[in-house]
Amino acid sequence: MNETKHTLKARIIRGSRNVFTLRPLEGGGPLECRIKGKVLRNSEGFYNPLAPGDIVHAEDCGGGRGLILAAEERRNLLARFNQKGQKPQILGANLDLVLCVTSPASPPFRPRFTDRLLAQAEAAGIAALVLCNKYDLCPRDLAETEERLADYERIGYPVLRVSAQSGLGMENLRADIAGKTAILLGQSGVGKSSVINALHPHLELRTGVLNEKYDRGNHTTTLSVMYEFDDGFVIDTPGLRRMVPWGIEKEELISCMREFAPLAGRCTYGASCSHAGEAGCRVLEAVSAGLIHRDRYESYLRIRDELA
Numbered sequence: 001m002n003e004t005k006h007t008l009k010a011r012i013i014r015g016s017r018n019v020f021t022l023r024p025l026e027g028g029g030p031l032e033c034r035i036k037g038k039v040l041r042n043s044e045g046f047y048n049p050l051a052p053g054d055i056v057h058a059e060d061c062g063g064g065r066g067l068i069l070a071a072e073e074r075r076n077l078l079a080r081f082n083q084k085g086q087k088p089q090i091l092g093a094n095l096d097l098v099l100c101v102t103s104p105a106s107p108p109f110r111p112r113f114t115d116r117l118l119a120q121a122e123a124a125g126i127a128a129l130v131l132c133n134k135y136d137l138c139p140r141d142l143a144e145t146e147e148r149l150a151d152y153e154r155i156g157y158p159v160l161r162v163s164a165q166s167g168l169g170m171e172n173l174r175a176d177i178a179g180k181t182a183i184l185l186g187q188s189g190v191g192k193s194s195v196i197n198a199l200h201p202h203l204e205l206r207t208g209v210l211n212e213k214y215d216r217g218n219h220t221t222t223l224s225v226m227y228e229f230d231d232g233f234v235i236d237t238p239g240l241r242r243m244v245p246w247g248i249e250k251e252e253l254i255s256c257m258r259e260f261a262p263l264a265g266r267c268t269y270g271a272s273c274s275h276a277g278e279a280g281c282r283v284l285e286a287v288s289a290g291l292i293h294r295d296r297y298e299s300y301l302r303i304r305d306e307l308a
């Protein structure tokens with residue numbers, strides 16, 4: 001009888017590869033948990049068995065400690081291929097929105113990183129938007145940034161131009177993530193943690209890339225952390241330097257790139273076209289006609305090269 005009393009449902013809010021912090025769904029203090037037994041269903045083959053947003057059943061052992069008994073089926077998950085671990089790493093689970101964070105400078109604008117994030121979000125079936133932070137900076141190349149941001153809008157992604165530093169656009173962001181579980185992704189230094197601080201100053205998250213350099217090689221710095229608010233959840237992902245997509249078949253890639261997707265199967269060589277130079281390729285025609293941005297096409301080729 002006592003046993004059922006101590007079993008609860010909880011949300012993963014952070015974790016390494018074997019110790020996790022859970023928040024009981026019915027509220028109350030967090031629990032530090034390990035997994036009972038060796039493996040969890042739904043988690044085999046991953047670098048990390050659980051990620052923020054996962055819902056688990058746990059046993060409260062008292063003193064703020066517990067044991068994870070089982071994980072619920074995920075509605076969706078966002079992962080990348082962890083090259084060091086040679087396994088897919090779950091960045092977040094049960095997500096409503098992927099915020100692909102970028103900056104016009106410091107670090108330099110890298111739209112191809114954003115393309116990878118967007119493709120992974122499409123593959124996972126999760127809504128995504130482009131969040132251009134540091135919009136207070138006025139670099140010489142803002143024109144280049146704007147040209148690509150406009151293209152993201154053209155192909156159907158919402159784009160938010162914000163500054164965590166000046167507060168520009170933060171109210172729009174607040175409105176877009178209200179009531180949702182959102183994940184912030186982007187290369188190191190674009191301001192993911194700063195954006196969360198700007199939304200919720202009391203959190204005082206560590207910011208700056210120096211820490212990440214210092215912590216290089218430390219597993220915990222490469223794993224996600226969820227922040228809980230009255231009006232939703234936000235997941236921060238520290239230390240993302242590379243974004244190698246995972247779980248996409250080569251032939252499926254064009255379906256994960258929005259403006260390419262309608263052309264799937266329409267080339268002369270049908271589904272076997274690699275869109276890399278074949279005659280009668282609708283994708284190449286669309287690039288020539290300006291319907292697919294050359295940079296996005298370059299992203300396509302590079303991602304495709306990395307897919308198994």
Ligand SMILES: Nc1nc2c(ncn2[C@@H]2O[C@H](COP(=O)(O)OP(=O)(O)O)[C@@H](O)[C@H]2O)c(=O)[nH]1
Pocket residue numbers: 133134135136137162163164165166186187188189190191192193194195206207208209239
């Ligand atoms: N000028 C400017 N700097 C920012 C802005 N947001 C963040 N930064 C700075 O960029 C650096 C990296 O920010 P951080 O939040 O740690 O980036 P993260 O690695 O993506 O989490 C820090 O030095 C921040 O102070 C912004 O909107 N404008």
Ligand SMILES: [Mg+2]
Pocket residue numbers: 192193194206207208237238239
């Ligand atoms: Mg950070």
Ligand SMILES: [Zn+2]
Pocket residue numbers: 267273274275276278280281282283284
């Ligand atoms: Zn083709």
